[in-house]
Amino acid sequence: MILIGMFDSPFVRRVAVSMNLLGVQFEHRNWSMGKDFELIRHFNPLGRVPTLVQPDGEALIESTAILDLLDECAGPERALMPRSGKDRREALRILAMATGAAEKGVTQVYETVFRPPEKRYRPWMERCHTQMHAALAEVNRLAQIRAGHWLIGDRMTQADITTTCVYTFLVDALDINRSGVSYPELAAIAERCEALPEFRAVKAEWFVPGETG
Numbered sequence: 165m166i167l168i169g170m171f172d173s174p175f176v177r178r179v180a181v182s183m184n185l186l187g188v189q190f191e192h193r194n195w196s197m198g199k200d201f202e203l204i205r206h207f208n209p210l211g212r213v214p215t216l217v218q219p220d221g222e223a224l225i226e227s228t229a230i231l232d233l234l235d236e237c238a239g240p241e242r243a244l245m246p247r248s249g250k251d252r253r254e255a256l257r258i259l260a261m262a263t264g265a266a267e268k269g270v271t272q273v274y275e276t277v278f279r280p281p282e283k284r285y286r287p288w289m290e291r292c293h294t295q296m297h298a299a300l301a302e303v304n305r306l307a308q309i310r311a312g313h314w315l316i317g318d319r320m321t322q323a324d325i326t327t328t329c330v331y332t333f334l335v336d337a338l339d340i341n342r343s344g345v346s347y348p349e350l351a352a353i354a355e356r357c358e359a360l361p362e363f364r365a366v367k368a369e370w371f372v373p374g375e376t377g
């Protein structure tokens with residue numbers, strides 16, 4: 165399988181980490197959504213990453229859909245999402261908050277990278293900033309309840325993986341802890357996960373996207 169997209173993207177990285185944890189081999193195409201737009205569009209008309217090209221040539225898009233395929237192939241015992249019930253709903257809730265925070269972070273990055281300064285609209289940036297921090301605070305609150313444990317149950321799940329990828333991305337790209345805001349429980353989860361080889365193997369420096377980068 166071929167995974168398209170750079171590992172500084174939380175969406176690409178959560179797929180790569182999940183593949184590592186599940187022992188799924190993949191080739192990586194380190195293509196930038198900026199300068200490699202046309203290359204990406206060749207596999208995904210939407211021009212987005214992650215895109216996973218399967219052995220039969222079919223390209224799967226949207227990290228959630230890709231993770232769903234990985235879990236299905238792994239089988240119910242090894243799947244990274246809880247199968248059903250309260251644990252699954254709780255995991256989905258954490259994922260919605262964490263990926264929502266990442267989306268609001270990505271929007272803020274694009275606003276500065278792709279728009280000339282005179283076209284930027286400050287109230288929109290502030291709204292995204294508020295939403296991102298509110299979502300992070302909510303995941304941090306949920307993590308506080310589970311302090312010292314995995315977010316769901318007694319093993320690492322997709323909730324921990326995605327939370328870590330999002331937190332690391334937002335620290336790297338937007339320096340979210342500046343101005344005194346901090347998320348100690350998220351930092352603790354990230355520290356625990358980032359130390360694992362499956363995360364370390366797919367860590368990339370933050371790369372500012374753009375038409376030439």
Ligand SMILES: N[C@@H](CCC(=O)N[C@@H](CS)C(=O)NCC(=O)O)C(=O)O
Pocket residue numbers: 173174175197211212213214225226227228270
């Ligand atoms: N909902 C998507 C979000 C993916 C996403 O936002 N990817 C960004 C990189 S972090 C991208 O490809 N942006 C280019 C664009 O949307 O034009 C997913 O989960 O896969």
